Amino acid sequence: MKKRYLLAPGPTPVPEKVLLTMAQPMFHHRTPQYSKLLSEVEEKLKHVFQTRNNIFILVSSGTGAMESAITNFFSPGDKVICVRGGKFGERWGELCKVYNLNTVFIDIEWGTAVKPEAIEEALKEHPDAKAVLTTHSETSTGVVTDLESIGKIVARTPAILITDAVSSLGALNLETDNWNVDIVVAGSQKGLMIPSGLAFISVSEKAWKMVETAKLPKYYFDLRKYYKSLQKWQDPFTGGVNLLVGLKETLQMIEEEGLQNVFERHRKLAEACRSGVQAIGLELFAKQPSNVVTAVKVPEGIDGTAITKKVRDEYGITIAGGQAQLKGKIFRIAHMGYSDRFDMILAISAIEMVLTELGYNVPLGKGVAACEEYFLKNW
Numbered sequence: 001m002k003k004r005y006l007l008a009p010g011p012t013p014v015p016e017k018v019l020l021t022m023a024q025p026m027f028h029h030r031t032p033q034y035s036k037l038l039s040e041v042e043e044k045l046k047h048v049f050q051t052r053n054n055i056f057i058l059v060s061s062g063t064g065a066m067e068s069a070i071t072n073f074f075s076p077g078d079k080v081i082c083v084r085g086g087k088f089g090e091r092w093g094e095l096c097k098v099y100n101l102n103t104v105f106i107d108i109e110w111g112t113a114v115k116p117e118a119i120e121e122a123l124k125e126h127p128d129a130k131a132v133l134t135t136h137s138e139t140s141t142g143v144v145t146d147l148e149s150i151g152k153i154v155a156r157t158p159a160i161l162i163t164d165a166v167s168s169l170g171a172l173n174l175e176t177d178n179w180n181v182d183i184v185v186a187g188s189q190k191g192l193m194i195p196s197g198l199a200f201i202s203v204s205e206k207a208w209k210m211v212e213t214a215k216l217p218k219y220y221f222d223l224r225k226y227y228k229s230l231q232k233w234q235d236p237f238t239g240g241v242n243l244l245v246g247l248k249e250t251l252q253m254i255e256e257e258g259l260q261n262v263f264e265r266h267r268k269l270a271e272a273c274r275s276g277v278q279a280i281g282l283e284l285f286a287k288q289p290s291n292v293v294t295a296v297k298v299p300e301g302i303d304g305t306a307i308t309k310k311v312r313d314e315y316g317i318t319i320a321g322g323q324a325q326l327k328g329k330i331f332r333i334a335h336m337g338y339s340d341r342f343d344m345i346l347a348i349s350a351i352e353m354v355l356t357e358l359g360y361n362v363p364l365g366k367g368v369a370a371c372e373e374y375f376l377k378n379w
């Protein structure tokens, strides 16, 4: 027997009571029951998105909403500015390429955040740019982006600001309206604490004006269909019925805890995690670390893929390794969504034990002690 723990940056654990709520007989999506559920979920989502904009719910993983953020707003050859500093920034870039956009890249070193001034400069140099594409929390590097400052800059131009908030929504403060973020893309399996399968996209009025002239092809992700259906509290296609049932429950949990308290909990878990790994002599990878996932440099001479594999197969804890050029060079501990103090303590404990097994000299218990001290002082 092995008890399993999920501490990867998505999918994240689903609270027990939410699992039970979702274990209900399927009901039909063209019913008053479904419309009521959809309207309740929409209202609660707006609270978490901190917006009055329309939010469309798609049955797909987060990337589907990213694709819809391209196809609904642009025409082939349109100029956009795309920030690339990790795997998910690269995904924006790949989408722009597939759809033949004229893409100006701001490439930043992995592990660092884009400087708002770099965006200001790019917009000055390219006044015809129609959008700036960003990643709020770059999950592959554990970096958070200063969207508030970027929002102020982009709002003064005709361009719209698009952000991938798949790993940050419901975990990091994201003031969609106050910060002028025109399009926010999110997913169900991270901060929102339900299984994968739903994606979300909020659209400002400034961005919605671009929909009518956008010529890129789309069918399933045509947001005009979603808009029309939403007026009648319906989905254009079969909605994610049971996922929506679960989502209503997790949004309720977020409301009860209080949005600001949810952000504070993530901050404290992140700080404890960072102090734990640093106490055993490891270094953080991110220069501007995000509060949803901690990326840690693998010490010299140790095989990083062996750490994540051993932690999972022998200790039952799923954390994440590095992606692309970071494979084997970092490991990532998530503190996202349904996550609490002892998740951090057990993750740090497992890292101490596995590093010891791999022959790295770790002071056993020192990272755990740092976590405990942090929580005693700050929780």
Ligand SMILES: *Cc1c(COP(=O)(O)O)cnc(C)c1O
Pocket (backbone or CB within 6 Å): 009, 010, 061, 062, 063, 064, 088, 135, 137, 138, 139, 164, 165, 166, 167, 187, 196
């Ligand atoms: C998880 C994630 C995604 C979406 O991935 P899907 O597998 O399509 O849900 C996109 N962006 C970021 C930053 C993510 O963390």
